[in-house]
Amino acid sequence: MFDLSIIYKYLGSFIDGFEITASVSALSIIGSFLVGLMVMFACVSSNKLVSNIGYAYINCFRNIPFIVQVFFIFYGLPELGIFIDPYTTGVLALSIAVGAYCADVLRASVLQVDNEVIEAAQSFGLSRKLIYQKIVLPIALRNSIRPLGSIFINLILTTSILSTVTLNELTGAAKIIAAETFRPFEVYFFLLLFYCVLTYILSFLISRVHARLNRHFVTEN
Template sequence: MRFDLTVLLPHLDALLAGVLLTAEVCALGIVGAFALGTGLGLAATTHGWPGRLARFYVDVFRNVPFVVQVFFLYYGLPEVGVYIDAFWTGVMALTLVGGAYASDVVRSGILAIEPGVVEAARVSGLSRLSIFRRIVLPIALRTALQPLGSVFVNLVLSSSILSMITLDEVTGAARGVAAETYRPFEVYAFLLVAYAGLTYAVSLGVGALHRRLNRHLVAGGRA
């Protein structure tokens, strides 16, 4: 069989629309996972019921297959009167599972902070909220950002499962084109490139943000 990408030209609009839809659902899922993971990571460092609840949440969502979570949200919830369309089901599923993994990274970043730094902030009279917002969170993010990048990349890869709930993201679009053209090699070669591009974009974004957050350290080292 001759490799011929021109067979994809009539279907390029559908494939690119799938790439765009994947980018949209992943972008929202990543933002949601970061916000949820930050809250859970902070709660997990505390004692009492907030810490226990956060750790229980993480254990549940890290030990249940992602496809089962997606099916529960899309097919299970309507049985109790909760209806969510495929797009927002995807966003919610990525947020929930991503938040569980991100929370461990954020928690590790918080625990890595020297206790003396927080104590000095308390002695200076800062409130707990100010200490968290101005000191704990910025320092923890500098430590956790690159590991968080791996979590976000995995969310992009996991989004391929969303094609199983009728969401025409790039995997779903590719399956449709492959069935129509009978040229799976070219179609899935496009899919390989599409996911490589999406994950590379996430890595670039995380790397740029990491450099921005640590620019004062680089400047200090040069000085």
């Protein structure tokens, strides 16, 4: 029989796991966005070598399973004398891996900016750096809110993989609770429901932000 008392009894452990998930997610979102910006600027650079490095980064980290990257950092690097705790491993791995996806979205958004806008700015004598900083990047960020939002939602869901390196985030906490109570159905049903509600709320907020930023623009959507 379905027993909700298990959830109430271990609610504190779930909350502790959620706090770890939330903090790892927040730091990783910031880190991946910054990585994405740097790689994007590399991709659109007029320097061929720098541009190729940027594209190589995107292609590399988009084609390596995330769990392999996590295992390499947590289990592989110690062979070289580099020891990183599970929490830092999670933030580092997510920032590096998701940064590649952010870079690709930002690059595409920058390339979609109308050339006439750039040419108009150049006619006023603005430098390339100033044009990107004041004109191109704000337009690209506005257009990339939804795809970036989807990436960040997926990042939050991907934190569940970090339980494989002993980080007791939400999924890790659920595994411990299920093992202690022998009630995996209730525990994982609650976990499933929690992630569903969380992603729905985040999707709604992203849609609201997108609508607000584009309220003065007519779109096809």
